[in-house]
Amino acid sequence: MSTDRRFVLKGLAAAGLLAAMPWAQASASAATPLADAAARVTPLVSGGALDAAFLAGVRNAAAKPAGALVNPPLQGLEAATYQQLDRLLNDDTPTLLVGLLDDAAAVLVLDLVRSAGGRVLSVEHHRIGAGSAGQQRAGALGQALVAGADAAVTAGRVHENGSAYVALRCVI
Numbered sequence: 001m002s003t004d005r006r007f008v009l010k011g012l013a014a015a016g017l018l019a020a021m022p023w024a025q026a027s028a029s030a031a032t033p034l035a036d037a038a039a040r041v042t043p044l045v046s047g048g049a050l051d052a053a054f055l056a057g058v059r060n061a062a063a064k065p066a067g068a069l070v071n072p073p074l075q076g077l078e079a080a081t082y083q084q085l086d087r088l089l090n091d092d093t094p095t096l097l098v099g100l101l102d103d104a105a106a107v108l109v110l111d112l113v114r115s116a117g118g119r120v121l122s123v124e125h126h127r128i129g130a131g132s133a134g135q136q137r138a139g140a141l142g143q144a145l146v147a148g149a150d151a152a153v154t155a156g157r158v159h160e161n162g163s164a165y166v167a168l169r170c171v172i
Contacts, residue, residue, distance in 0.1 A: 041146060042088060042172075044099035044109065047076040048163065049130040050138035054100045057142025077105050085109065089116035089172050097170040098145040100138060106166035118172035129162030145169045 043058045045051040055073055074081050088095055089112060097118070101109060110120060126141065128134045145167060 040093055040095045042074060042095050042097045043142070044074040044081075044085070044097060044101065044168075045076075046101045046105045048100075048102070048165075050100060050128060050134060050165070051075065053135040053138040054142040057139035057144075058098055058146055060139075061143035061146035074099075082108070082112070085112060086116075089113065089118060095172045096146070097168070097172050098142065099166075099168045100141060101166050101168065103164060103166055106168060110168065110170075113170045113172055116172065118170050120168065120170050122167075122169040124167045126165045126167055127162050128165055134162055141167050 041058065041062045043055050045054055074085055088097075097109075097113065099106070099109060106123070110123065113120060122145075126137075128137050128141075
């Protein structure tokens with residue numbers, strides 16, 4: 001940011017005019033509290049071997065039956081999934097979006113969330129195997145993402161042989 005622009009913004013803030021700007025009000029309204037966002041949890045998976053374990057972890061952490069989550073969960077990399085995500089992004093209901101996706105799907109989802117004004121709370125890269133240990137890690141990761149961004153980090157980034165996944169947590 002140039003010094004001239006910084007000087008102008010500091011002057012506007014000091015004069016109290018910055019709060020009256022429309023873009024300042026939009027960013028304040030985009031800061032939806034997480035407590036409100038927890039009212040609706042939307043899981044997003046890419047159609048892999050760990051989807052069922054991840055979704056079970058999300059259900060357990062949300063303390064809601066499967067029907068209370070977006071049903072069916074956003075699953076797969078089809079156009080219908082992205083259309084449903086677009087509808088969620090454009091309605092006025094705060095939603096916590098948690099996902100376990102491959103790299104390509106994560107890039108698209110994060111771009112859509114950011115473009116719609118959503119907040120990306122965490123993005124973690126994991127390598128998870130498809131065996132029983134991988135299933136347990138996927139379930140624990142689903143629980144950790146619903147619980148909070150710090151909990152997802154404590155779920156650990158164990159480097160094991162397996163597929164690469166991106167775990168994300170956003171408020172839309």
